[in-house]
Amino acid sequence: MTNxxxxxxxxxxxxxxxxxxxxxxxxxxxxxxxxxxKGAKLIVADPRRIQLSRFADVAVQHRLGSDVALLNGMxxxxxxNGWQAADYIQERTEDYAELEKTVREYTPxxxxxxxxxxxxxxxxxxxxxxxxxxxxxxxxMGITQHTTGVDNVKSCCNLAMLCGNVGVxxxxxxxxxxxxxxxxxxxxxGLPNVYSGYQLVNDIKSNEKFAKAWGRPLPDKPGxxxxxxxxxxxxxxxxxxxxxxxxxxxxxxxxxHLNHALEKLDFLLVQDIFLSxxxxxxxVVLAACSMAEKEGTFTxxxxxxxxxxxxxxxxxxxxxxxxxxxxxxxxxxxxxxxxDPEAIFNEMAAxxxxxxxxxxxxxxxxxxxxPCPNADHPGTPYLHRHQFARGKGKFHAIGFLEPAELPDDxxxxxxxxxxxxxxxxxxxxxxxxxxxxxxxTTGYVEIHPDDALAExxxxxxxxxxxxxxxEMEAPARITPTVRPGTLFLPMHFGENPTNILTSAEALDxxxxxxxxxxxxxxxxxxxxxxxxxxxxxxxxxxxxADAAAGSR
Amino acid sequence: xKARVRRWLEEGTVDVFIGYRQVDGHPLPYCFxxxxxxxLDGLINSPARYALEKIATHLASRQPDLKIGILSLDxxxxxxxxxxxxxxxNPENITTVDADDAASGVATPDDMRTFEPVVPGxxxxxxxxxxxxxxxxxxxxxxxxxxSRWMYEFExxxxxxxxxxxxxxxxxxxxxxxxxxxxGTGPLPPDVPIFHLVRxxxxxxxxxxxxxxxxxxxxxxxxxxxxxxxxxxxxxxxxYQTGSDPGQPPxxxxxxxxxxxxxxxxxxx
Numbered sequence: 001m002t003n004x005x006x007x008x009x010x011x012x013x014x015x016x017x018x019x020x021x022x023x024x025x026x027x028x029x030x031x032x033x034x035x036x037x038k039g040a041k042l043i044v045a046d047p048r049r050i051q052l053s054r055f056a057d058v059a060v061q062h063r064l065g066s067d068v069a070l071l072n073g074m075x076x077x078x079x080x081n082g083w084q085a086a087d088y089i090q091e092r093t094e095d096y097a098e099l100e101k102t103v104r105e106y107t108p109x110x111x112x113x114x115x116x117x118x119x120x121x122x123x124x125x126x127x128x129x130x131x132x133x134x135x136x137x138x139x140x141m142g143i144t145q146h147t148t149g150v151d152n153v154k155s156c157c158n159l160a161m162l163c164g165n166v167g168v169x170x171x172x173x174x175x176x177x178x179x180x181x182x183x184x185x186x187x188x189x190g191l192p193n194v195y196s197g198y199q200l201v202n203d204i205k206s207n208e209k210f211a212k213a214w215g216r217p218l219p220d221k222p223g224x225x226x227x228x229x230x231x232x233x234x235x236x237x238x239x240x241x242x243x244x245x246x247x248x249x250x251x252x253x254x255x256x257h258l259n260h261a262l263e264k265l266d267f268l269l270v271q272d273i274f275l276s277x278x279x280x281x282x283x284v285v286l287a288a289c290s291m292a293e294k295e296g297t298f299t300x301x302x303x304x305x306x307x308x309x310x311x312x313x314x315x316x317x318x319x320x321x322x323x324x325x326x327x328x329x330x331x332x333x334x335x336x337x338x339x340d341p342e343a344i345f346n347e348m349a350a351x352x353x354x355x356x357x358x359x360x361x362x363x364x365x366x367x368x369x370x371p372c373p374n375a376d377h378p379g380t381p382y383l384h385r386h387q388f389a390r391g392k393g394k395f396h397a398i399g400f401l402e403p404a405e406l407p408d409d410x411x412x413x414x415x416x417x418x419x420x421x422x423x424x425x426x427x428x429x430x431x432x433x434x435x436x437x438x439x440x441t442t443g444y445v446e447i448h449p450d451d452a453l454a455e456x457x458x459x460x461x462x463x464x465x466x467x468x469x470x471e472m473e474a475p476a477r478i479t480p481t482v483r484p485g486t487l488f489l490p491m492h493f494g495e496n497p498t499n500i501l502t503s504a505e506a507l508d509x510x511x512x513x514x515x516x517x518x519x520x521x522x523x524x525x526x527x528x529x530x531x532x533x534x535x536x537x538x539x540x541x542x543x544x545a546d547a548a549a550g551s552r
Numbered sequence: 553x554k555a556r557v558r559r560w561l562e563e564g565t566v567d568v569f570i571g572y573r574q575v576d577g578h579p580l581p582y583c584f585x586x587x588x589x590x591x592l593d594g595l596i597n598s599p600a601r602y603a604l605e606k607i608a609t610h611l612a613s614r615q616p617d618l619k620i621g622i623l624s625l626d627x628x629x630x631x632x633x634x635x636x637x638x639x640x641x642n643p644e645n646i647t648t649v650d651a652d653d654a655a656s657g658v659a660t661p662d663d664m665r666t667f668e669p670v671v672p673g674x675x676x677x678x679x680x681x682x683x684x685x686x687x688x689x690x691x692x693x694x695x696x697x698x699x700s701r702w703m704y705e706f707e708x709x710x711x712x713x714x715x716x717x718x719x720x721x722x723x724x725x726x727x728x729x730x731x732x733x734x735x736g737t738g739p740l741p742p743d744v745p746i747f748h749l750v751r752x753x754x755x756x757x758x759x760x761x762x763x764x765x766x767x768x769x770x771x772x773x774x775x776x777x778x779x780x781x782x783x784x785x786x787x788x789x790x791x792y793q794t795g796s797d798p799g800q801p802p803x804x805x806x807x808x809x810x811x812x813x814x815x816x817x818x819x820x821x
Contacts, residue, residue, distance in 0.1 A: 023740055026710045030770035033708055037680070037772070038673035051740045054707055365576035421710065421740050438730050439711070439737045477738070 003136065003172030003382040004302045004369065009034045010170040013041040013132035015125075017067065017156070018142020018517075022051040023421035025176045025301075028138070041128045045070060045117075046142060047416055048446075048488060049481040058124045061483050062115040064414050065146055065403035065518045071155040072400065073111030074126040075103040075162055083130035085164030093161050093393040102397035114400060116483070130163050134171035141178065141418070145516040147404045149508040154396040161393045167384035177301035178425070184299030187355070187370070188348065193222035197352035213351055216334070225512040226252065230504060233261040240267040244321065245288070249277040250426035253514040254504035255497050256470045271324060276428045277494050286328075287318045294320035296341045297363065299370070303380070305358060306367030403518035404506030407485070411467060411520035413451075414486040415501060418517075423492035431492065443496025445474040446488035447523075452478045455523065462526040465489070467501040467519050473526050487521065553649060554592050557621065561586045566621035566647050570607050572598035581607060597623065597651050603720035603764055605631045609640045616642065624648040627762035630795030631720040634760055637802050640723050680704045681774040683766060687781045690774075702778075706744035708771035715751065715765035715775055721758040728754060748778065755779045756786055757803020760795035 008014060008031035022029040029052065036042050036055055044056040045067075053059035062070045078084050079100060089096050108119040115122075129135050137160050143152045156173050157166070165171035177183050189195045199206035202220050211218045224232060226248070232238035241262075252258050262268060262281060270282035279285045291298075293314040299305040314320065319327075322344060326336040338344050342360050349355045357372040368379040383389065407414055422439035423430040430436045445463055447455075457463065459478045464471055465487065474489060474496040482488050489498040499516075506515040560566045561584065573582035573591065579598035584591055605628055608620045620641075622628060629648060636643040672682040681690055681701050693701060716722045716729060728734055728750050735750065736743045759779040766776040786792045792803050 022710045026712060026770060029710065030772075033771055034673070036673075037676035039675055051707075051710075365578050420738070422737075435713075435730070438732070444738070479739070481739075 001172065001174040001176070001302045002166060002384060003170070003174055004304075005031060007170045007172075007382065008032060008136055008138075008174075009038065011035050011040050011134055011136040012170070013043065013129055013135035014138065015043040015045075015129050015135060015159075016052060016138045017045040017071075018144075018152075019138055019140035019176055020046065020048070020050045020052075020142075020418065021138065021140075021176065024140060024178070024419050026421070028176055028301075032138075041132045043125050043128055045125070047483065047486060057128055058121055060115075060117040060121050060125065062117050063483075064416055064486065065148070065515075066115040066400070067143060067146070067152045068148055068155050068398055069106060069111050069114040069400040070117060070122070071152075071159050072103045072106035072398070073108060073115070073117075073122045074129060075099070075159055076106045076111070077108060077123055077126035078130045078159075078162060079103065081127070081130075083127070084162050088164035089162070092167070092387065093395060095395045095397070098397035099158055099162075099395040102399060106400075129159070133163065133165065134168045135160070135163060135165050136171055136174060137165070138174045138176055140176045142517060144175070144511070144513055146513075146518065147506050147508055147515045148401050149513045149515075150510045151398045151401070155398055157393075158395055158398070161395065166393060167382070167386070167388070169382055172382060175301070180300060181298040183301055183303060184297065184305065187299050187303075187352075192225050195351070196348055197354045199352075210351065213347070227504065227507050227512045227514060230258055230261045233264050236264065239265060240269070241265055242269045242271070243278055243282075244271045245273075247272075247276040247278045247426040247428055249281065250491065250494055250497060250499060252504070253499050253502035253506075253516060254469045255500045257504050271321065272428070273318070274428045274432070276426065286324050287316070288321050288324060289314035289318035293318070294322075294341075296320070296322070297345060297367075303369045304367045305355065305363060305370065306365075307360060307363050404515055405468075405503065405518065405520045407520045411522045412485075413521050413523060415465070415467070415489065415519040415521040416486065416517050417489050417491050417498050417502065417519075419492065420490045423490070425492065427492040427494070440490075440492075443474045443490060443493035443498070444477040445523075446477050446479050446482045448482050448484040448486070449478050449480055450484045452476065455525070457523075457525065463523050464526045465501060465521050465523050467503075467521045469503060470500040472497055472500045487523070491516075553597070553623075554595050556649065557584065557595060558589060558592050560621055560647065561589060561592075565619065567619045568611065569595075569621035569623075570604045571595050571623035571649075572600075572602075583607070583611075601625065601627070601762070601764065601767075603631065603718060603762070604628060605635060605641070606718075606720045608632075608646065609635055609723060612641045612645070617645065619645050619647070621647045621649065623651050625651050627760060628720075630760035631762065633795045633798045633800075634721045634758060635723070636798055637800060638721075638723070643798060676772075681777060683772065683774045683777065685774070685777055687777060687784055690777055690781070703745060705771075705773045706748050707741045708773060709741045709744065709747065710771060711740060711742040711747070712770060714768035714770065715773075718764045718768040719758075720762065720764070721760060724754075748773070748775075752778050752782050755782050756805075757792065757794055759783055 005028055008028065014032055014035055021032060032042065032052065042056045044050065044053045044059040045062055046053065047061055047064050049059065049061060108122050111122055112119050137156055139156055143156060146152055160166045160171065160173045166173060187197060194200055195206055195210050201207060201222055207218055207220050229238055248258060249255065268282045269284050270279040271286040271288050272279050273288050273290050275285065291308055292311045295308065295310050297305050297307050322341055326338060329336040345360060349358050353373055354371040357374045357377040358368050362368060369381060372379045420440055422436045445465060447457065457476050459476060461476045462473050463476050464473050491498045501521055502514060502516050502519050504514060507513065557569050561569060569584040571582060571584060572579045573594040574596050579596060579600050581602045581604060584595060604622050608622055611618055611620060632641065632646060635641045672684065676682065679701065716727065729747065735747050759782060761776065761780060761783060763776045769775055783794060786794060786803065794803065
């Protein structure tokens with residue numbers, strides 16, 4: 001996030017696109033509710049009608065993968081009405097002319113045709129966003145998990161800069177990160193092309209700095225992103241895989257393809273706190289302990305690095321991840337000896353400019369937000385305050401591109417995938433919690449009442465959903481929250497492995513992120529509902545049945 | 553206060569003392585023990601509130617004979633009354649220090665204070681239920697407006713169960729809120745208004761109006777007001793003032809007096 005979570009409360013407008021915030025980031029949703037009640041305007045754009053849509057001044061359900069067109073359409077109208085922040089654009093940004101030229105083509109009528117959003121709604125979105133400063137833009141995987149993921153993010157940035165919302169309190173471009181420490185993992189160089197603090201491995205100065213600190217020459221070429229590892233396994237170029245705290249068997253696209261690749265490996269090593277689907281297929285499993293059993297730090301979505309403290313000693317034969325890594329490294333011939341996680345933190349801070357001012361003592365309970373470059377620096381609640389990190393904020397003129405796969409005669413439905421509130425990612429932690437599991441014990445597929453009527457599907461009927469990659473079963477949940485022609489599958493459930501259907505080839509060309517949010521599928525009935533069929537509620541007419549079921 | 557608690561621990565008046573300790577500027581609940589008397593230097597009277605008596609019930613369920621001291625406000629004492637009545641603690645094992653007692657050596661706190669008070673914004677006042685309203689004011693809206701205002705509040709619910717989990721008098725082993733036949737599961741918001749009304753009904757004879765539910769609620773739903781209405785009904789219809797007296801019987805919808813002759817349980821034999 002460019003800005004901080006608490007600042008959301010003080011926004012004049014909140015624009016949420018591609019984030020089901022109450023289900024996936026509930027404590028950020030808390031700030032959205034509060035901002036709304038204080039008088040902020042709320043815009044929600046999501047292919048599904050989410051809980052926050054109920055509270056929005058404008059809520060639209062744009063067609064899957066049409067984000068760039070929608071955002072360009074808003075910018076078209078903002079410029080046409082002169083609502084852009086002219087001084088800000090002049091002083092702080094560059095390449096505005098190209099943006100203006102491109103978005104000029106995105107007339108409301110054209111955008112309405114692409115997105116399925118009415119001209120009126122686009123007009124409202126543009127006006128509300130542009131005239132209620134500061135406007136905070138929040139997004140999540142609904143923006144990033146596309147073949148146009150980078151384009152989508154850049155379009156969000158374009159919109160925010162156009163209205164002068166980057167570098168101001170309560171504004172910003174705010175990706176809501178999915179895990180407690182995914183920001184921290186990236187900050188620490190858990191990516192194929194960077195050391196900690198995003199220092200490039202192929203930058204000579206960074207490379208030399210780390211080589212000197214660690215006393216070894218280091219590779220100067222980026223490694224492989226996950227999505228490139230799988231083809232490399234199939235080609236026999238990648239022979240051993242070490243998976244730490246991930247469950248790619250459920251979370252990676254095209255499960256059949258992935259399984260095939262995993263079988264080609266000479267050696268699969270998995271380190272996790274539970275025996276996930278992936279761990280079950282491993283040659284060796286290293287049992288790690290949980291966050292309650294270890295010391296360290298997490299860095300959350302607002303760049304806040306905070307300490308975690310051990311509540312209990314590690315159970316059974318488990319170790320903290322850092323000790324496992326140190327032992328493994330030592331066994332492989334590179335001695336790693338640290339007294340404790342604080343020693344590792346201090347080494348990292350000394351090598352990482354954005355963390356240089358942090359120590360355990362300074363972190364306290366509340367932590368510090370990077371960049372925190374020296375011992376007197378209070379941390380940074382929002383980025384790009386006086387100038388952008390790169391100097392001028394760069395506009396990118398971006399045209400709309402269709403998703404990799406669109407519905408056709410054979411696969412007539414759009415499929416999008418995502419999450420529900422009670423479960424986390426592949427469910428390794430939440431599905432074994434009785435209190436959480438009671439909320440949703442198995443997978444399901446959301447289908448619009450009109451489609452259910454046409455296909456003679458009743459609530460709870462088991463459906464087979466098939467794509468070009470494979471097929472899986474899930475019980476139908478009939479709900480008007482999806483658009484007709486669009487299905488939604490949650491990704492948490494191993495017995496209904498959603499990612500059998502998604503493509504491992506539809507990737508963003510730059511970020512290499514898979515297009516989890518758009519696939520084309522077909523459905524057929526696998527079996528009738530096995531439980532009671534409530535004839536008296538008029539199940540033959542799902543629209544009525546839905547109305548009878550109230551908010552569902 | 554520190555000297556008194558130290559003496560109690562040393563003399564065995566209590567085995568543990570549950571209060572607050574300042575950690576990096578945050579007042580956190582803390583269990584002081586005889587084995588670590590030095591920690592008492594950090595004992596404070598917190599500007600925040602927490603259901604300390606709930607920690608006591610967890611301790612008592614594992615060690616029924618444990619003698620427990622608790623730093624108490626008026627709400628804590630009312631909760632202890634209810635927990636004693638429902639056999640969740642043994643009042644004989646509980647000793648309290650009055651946080652609002654001048655002799656405790658700390659400033660008198662306000663019983664109604666909240667750590668982060670909800671200041672209802674204009675939109676909430678327009679379409680929702682202002683948290684600071686009285687039950688009478690909330691009932692002054694005509695029926696359809698009252699319904700839509702309460703539904704606005706309930707529809708914000710993210711089903712975190714924070715209201716239940718923080719509640720000092722929520723101790724049931726099986727919770728009706730998790731009963732699939734009563735309340736549907738799956739989507740957000742949860743089944744409204746039934747989710748909130750089930751909890752409201754279950755607050756009868758339990759709720760001691762501490763307001764922690766509302767403080768815990770991430771959606772700022774006007775829960776305290778809802779349960780105040782329940783308490784008002786109890787007072788008006790049953791003349792029952794929850795938590796007012798450690799000697800009162802548990803609340804029963806059937807009333808307190810047995811009006812039928814008890815039948816022998818082994819009548820068949």
